[in-house]
Amino acid sequence: MGVLTDEIKEFVKREKLGFIATVCPDGTPNLSPKGTTNVWDDDHLMFADIYSPGTIKNLSNNPSIEINIVDVFIRRGYRFKGTASILSAGPLFEEIVSFYKNTGAPYSIKNIVLVKVEQMAPLISPIYDTGMPESEVKNKWTDYWNSVHNNK
Ligand SMILES: Cc1cc2nc3c(=O)[nH]c(=O)nc-3n(C[C@H](O)[C@H](O)[C@H](O)COP(=O)(O)O)c2cc1C
Numbered sequence: 001m002g003v004l005t006d007e008i009k010e011f012v013k014r015e016k017l018g019f020i021a022t023v024c025p026d027g028t029p030n031l032s033p034k035g036t037t038n039v040w041d042d043d044h045l046m047f048a049d050i051y052s053p054g055t056i057k058n059l060s061n062n063p064s065i066e067i068n069i070v071d072v073f074i075r076r077g078y079r080f081k082g083t084a085s086i087l088s089a090g091p092l093f094e095e096i097v098s099f100y101k102n103t104g105a106p107y108s109i110k111n112i113v114l115v116k117v118e119q120m121a122p123l124i125s126p127i128y129d130t131g132m133p134e135s136e137v138k139n140k141w142t143d144y145w146n147s148v149h150n151n152k
Contacts, residue, residue, distance in 0.1 A: 002042025003117050008078060009039045012069055015077070018047065021066040022058035022084075030054050036100065036107075037069065040114060045080060048100055049111035056111055059084045065115055068123065073141045074134055075125035080117045087112040 004012075012018075018037030022030045032055055036048040045067060049056050059065065065084045070077030087093040088111050096112045127137055 003120055004039065004042050004045075008120070009042075011071075011078065012037065012039050012045060015069050015071055018045070018067045018069045020047065020052075020055055021068075022055050023062045023064055024054075024058055025061055030058055036105065037067065038099075040096065043116055045082075045115045045117060046096060047113050047115075048097075048105070048107065048109045049086075049113060050107045050109060055113070056086060059086055059113065065113075067115065070123055072145070073138045075127055075137055075141065076134075077123040079121050079123055080115070081119040082115045082117045085114045085116070087114060 016037060017033055017035050020032055020034050020037075024030050032052060034047040034052070034055075036046075036050070038046055040046045063084045065082055067080045067082075068077065069080075087096065092114075093112055096114075097109050100107075100109060125137070128134075132140075
């Protein structure tokens, strides 16, 4: 069995949006969102390089990567640390590109980044320290985002 449990895999598939941290050559961080963040298998996450030149350049020099995925309604998520491989051609690249095309992705994919997950930890908001149940946290943030986007 791999490091990614069924529960975690379902979470990643549902959330889709991951924040991807890489290391620049000068040691500074680079962080950018990837809406194609998904699960490949029990040990690997992946995302598509559609327009992420900084991330790809950094990973070419240093494959260290961290991915954070947080559900903004329930204020929980996971952080994953690992090592990335960049796929630009070949059978596995074609297979993963087909996977994205089959999900209806209209993008032109330059590279696939496959991440071997080596460390994983849950992320949980301090709001849970107050004893607030998840259903109430969800209602609170659903109301908030409704108010933002419906101008209530
Ligand atoms: C919500 C959201 C989702 C995104 N998803 C992706 C993605 O899956 N793949 C990608 O290449 N760019 C994606 N982008 C665009 C990159 O994050 C953006 O081009 C970024 O500046 C790339 O930075 P980088 O070159 O440092 O990686 C997304 C942007 C947003 C706001």
